[in-house]
Amino acid sequence: MPVTSLKELAQHLDLTQEELSWKESPVSVPLRITDHYLSLIRKDDPSDPLRRQVVPTCRENTSLVSESEDPLHEVVHSHGSRIIHRYANRIAFLSTDICPMYCRHCFRRRFTGNMEGGATDAEILQCASYIKDHPEVREMLLTGGDPLTLSDSRLDYMVTAFRKANPRLIIRICTRYPVSEPSRIDENLISMFRRHDSAPFYLLTQFNHPREITPESIRAVSLFVDAGIPAMNQSVLLRGVNDDPDTLEELCNTLLFNRIKPYYLFQGDMVSGTSDFRVPLRRGLEIEKKLRRRLSGLAMPNYTADLPDGGGKVPLCGSYIIREADKEKGSWLFRTPEGGTREVQDPSV
Ligand SMILES: *Cc1c(COP(=O)(O)O)cnc(C)c1O
Numbered sequence: 001m002p003v004t005s006l007k008e009l010a011q012h013l014d015l016t017q018e019e020l021s022w023k024e025s026p027v028s029v030p031l032r033i034t035d036h037y038l039s040l041i042r043k044d045d046p047s048d049p050l051r052r053q054v055v056p057t058c059r060e061n062t063s064l065v066s067e068s069e070d071p072l073h074e075v076v077h078s079h080g081s082r083i084i085h086r087y088a089n090r091i092a093f094l095s096t097d098i099c100p101m102y103c104r105h106c107f108r109r110r111f112t113g114n115m116e117g118g119a120t121d122a123e124i125l126q127c128a129s130y131i132k133d134h135p136e137v138r139e140m141l142l143t144g145g146d147p148l149t150l151s152d153s154r155l156d157y158m159v160t161a162f163r164k165a166n167p168r169l170i171i172r173i174c175t176r177y178p179v180s181e182p183s184r185i186d187e188n189l190i191s192m193f194r195r196h197d198s199a200p201f202y203l204l205t206q207f208n209h210p211r212e213i214t215p216e217s218i219r220a221v222s223l224f225v226d227a228g229i230p231a232m233n234q235s236v237l238l239r240g241v242n243d244d245p246d247t248l249e250e251l252c253n254t255l256l257f258n259r260i261k262p263y264y265l266f267q268g269d270m271v272s273g274t275s276d277f278r279v280p281l282r283r284g285l286e287i288e289k290k291l292r293r294r295l296s297g298l299a300m301p302n303y304t305a306d307l308p309d310g311g312g313k314v315p316l317c318g319s320y321i322i323r324e325a326d327k328e329k330g331s332w333l334f335r336t337p338e339g340g341t342r343e344v345q346d347p348s349v
């Protein structure tokens, strides 16, 4: 049984004063930690990086004026209660607000954990007709909450409706189950997805720390990959969790070895109550620079910010172009990752 209160949690961990004085509020996500994840936490370390992601502290009860509940303007871009259409060719469908375990850094906390449950038949059919009316939409992010909290038959119903509206719709299954509760992922779930073979699926995971990659999570992801569903990972850069190059280097290399492509490394969004987790951009850029020298192109994630006021995603990295050196000749001056410079003759001029 998952732990859902501080009282229960105190039976497993010696809670600190900051943890004990957390107050649940309407904007916070509930306390819920799976047995699996709890077993990975190092009990004797109050600053354990896994503990920080799931055990709330009173720092969560502080909101900054620069923060807001919905900095990405997801509500502005919503059509009905569950479709977010921010980019022309792809939509996100909020299939449910429930997760098996809640992350203290959750950026969609205005929605997540409100306990409203899965999308109704009417909401699913409304989304299907939206897809039909918008043939420019080629990809869907099946997200939430965590879609795999829904039963296989409910997921089957959703995918059937969406693929009926557009048989070539690429669907990303966005889930933290390989981290939180890998035993959920079994042959039945995979064969259900496989039956919908008119377009590809992609698995989008959220591993933030190398210790989250366990034999059970590798088995869970392998079921997808062996079935022809490629796996990609989206990490969040989190203070005190993974904000150092060594941890991220190990995370990305271990993911790659297990056939999970590091896709994004997100800068923390300006969401109310998450300031404890944000890493200064200057530090993030230094980490990115080091990773770029150490990791292969396959292992390197795109360090990315989702800009406030719905500005959208932008890549974060230092420029390797110093300047256009000679406009007449058409040559450019570059910085090498090791700190040298090179002039490049531009053939197009
Ligand atoms: C991030 C995001 C996407 C997907 O963007 P990609 O860069 O293609 O991964 C789609 N819709 C919304 C609302 C998003 O926030």
Ligand code: SF4
Residues within 6 Å of the ligand: 029, 098, 099, 101, 102, 103, 105, 106, 107, 108, 112, 144, 145, 146, 176
């Ligand atoms: S799994 Fe995703 S939606 Fe659920 S609490 Fe974590 S970050 Fe939020």
